[in-house]
Amino acid sequence: MKIQPFFVKLQESTEKMDRMMEQQALQENQTPSTTGTPNMIPMGSTNLPAANGHYDARTIERNGPAPPTLPTQTPPAVITPTRPTTYQGPIPTYQQDGSKGDSDKIHEIEITSVEIDKAMMPEAMTKNAEINGTYDRADDIAALPGKTSPGGGDSESGSGVSEDVLTRLAETLGSDNSKITMLDSGYGRRNRHGLGLITSEDTLLDAYKQCYKKEEVLFKNYRFRMMHYLGRLGYTSSFIDDYLERGLLPRIIRESFLNYTALIGKIMFKWNATADPWEDSEALVILKVHSSNLLDIRTNCNSKKMLLLQNYAYLRDAKKKGFVNDTITEKNFERQDRRNQRLRDELEAVKAIKGGPKEGRGNPHKDQDPSPKKCSHCKNRDLHIAAGLEHIKTVCPLKDQAGSWAKAAAGKVAAKYSNDNKGEKTRPMEEVIKEVSESWAKS
Incomplete structure (x- = not known):
């Protein structure tokens, strides 16, 4: 009777020992392997490990067969297109x-053609929005001495707004917000x-000075705009340079600037080279023809x-011909005919007033030009008349001044001198010239 409890306790101890061994084997099986795959027993295997810390038949019976090992998948590499670096x-x-000679x-x-964009644009630029944005950031040289770059300022709503503005706007709205283009619809x-701003000898001189004054700032700002724009499109700074x-x-753009300033220089040279009034000068003829074109x-x-x-092609071909064409030549002939006819009319008027000098031997006034002379330096009759001087350079009040400034300022000096010496007032010519010169420099 006392032997039976002993066997019962022995059986309980054996079962307890088995459970401890099973738990230990289960803990060792859950430890991750070095390859990242659990130490599972494949389904249907007959070679079971011993009970010393590994699986046995009872473990598989309780926990089921090990799950199948899934193959690892490596995601495909994503190739991001890059802009060229050179x-x-x-x-x-x-x-x-x-x-x-071929303006087309x-x-x-x-x-x-389509090839023109490939030649003008950087490599890897194929989207219309990016191409148009690059053109928009280029300077409109033919607008000098006015505004040449896009953005702000224009308030006139006149003609010339491009037909592709809606298309450009659609391209802009459909593009990446970080690469949005800049519409220049006021071109x-x-x-x-620019040439429409030149209406007199004074504005001609001002335009001549402003063009050369703006050169450095103009191209510096163009570089900043392109650095910012192309940089946001993925181009490196060395590539942009x-x-x-x-x-x-x-x-x-650079050659257009050189040719455009050469055109204004040609007009300035023609104005300084003759004593003709502005309204009847060869300089005005050249200006009007090129301005109209x-x-x-x-x-x-x-x-x-x-x-x-088109502006580049026009200025390139015009410079090759010295900024002279058939239209300018024809208009110069017409201008000379008008001038000769005017001189003949003045001569007839003088003859009528004086009773008409008889032409014949011994007549000293036969070939004399009745029109009053004009100083070759300032080319202003009013200044010499106001000062009571002959119309020659040696006595010109502005003989010590530069020829271009003397021509431009002579009218103002004459008007101010006449106004300051009305009645009993007497003001020296030197003071008037100094005052006009100082006010000119400030402006």
């Missing part, structure tokens, strides 16, 4: 434009026509791109 433009820096081509490329307005130095679009380009082009390219 500019490899199609036009070498040293190459000259061989399309001179630039470097032998049709300005209306075709008349108040952006190369593009601004050797790219075709920056190059034609550039205005036609501005008001008839349908995009900022076409304005830049």
Whole structure:
């Protein structure tokens, strides 16, 4: 009777020992392996580990077979397109434009072709919104001495707004907000026509000075705009520097500036070289012809791109011919005919007043020009009349001043001298000239 409890306790101890061994084996099985895969026993395996800390038949019976091992999957690599780091433009820096005389081509490329954008733009730029944004940030050289770059200022709502504004706006709204383009829809307005601002000898001199004064600031701001814009599109600063130095679009902007300022210099030279009044001068003829042609380009082009390219081609060809064409030659002949007719009319008027001098031998006034002379330095009769001087340079009140300034300021000096010496007032000419010169410098 006492032996039975002993066997019962022995059986309980054995079962307790088995449970402890099973728990230990289970804990060791849950420890992660070095390969990241659990130490599971494959389903259907007959080679079971011993009970010393590993699986046995009772473990599989209680916990079920080990789950199948799933193969690991590596996500595919994502290749992000990058912009080039070195500019490899199609036009070498040293190459000259061989399309001179053909206004429809630039470097032998049709300005209306698809290839022109490939030549003008940096590599890897194919989206229309990015291409148009690059053109928009280029300076409109033919607007000098006025505003040449997009953004703010224009209030005139006249003609010339491009037909593709709605298309450009749709492209802009559909693009990435961080790369939004800048619309320059005012390029075709008349108040952006630079030569239209020159209406007299005074404004001609001012335009001549302003063009050269703005050169450094103009190209510095252009570089800042392109650095900011192309940088946001993914181009490196070294690439942008190369593009601004050797790219075709920056190059034609620089050459347009040189040709445009050469045109204004030509007009200035013609004005200084003759004693003709402004209203009947060869300088005004050249100005009017080129101003009319550039205005036609501005008001008839349908995009900022076409304005830049056509202006460049026009100025390039005009400079090759010395800014003289058939129209200018014809108008100069007409101007000379009008001048000769005016002189003949004045001569007839003088003859009528004096009773008409008889032509014949011994008549000293036969070939005399009855028109009053004009000083070759200031070219202003009123100044010499007000000062009571002859119309010669040696006695000109402005003989010590530069010729261009003397021509431009002579009218103001004459008017102020006459006004300051009305009645009993007597003011020296030197004081009047000094006052006009100081006010001129401040303006």
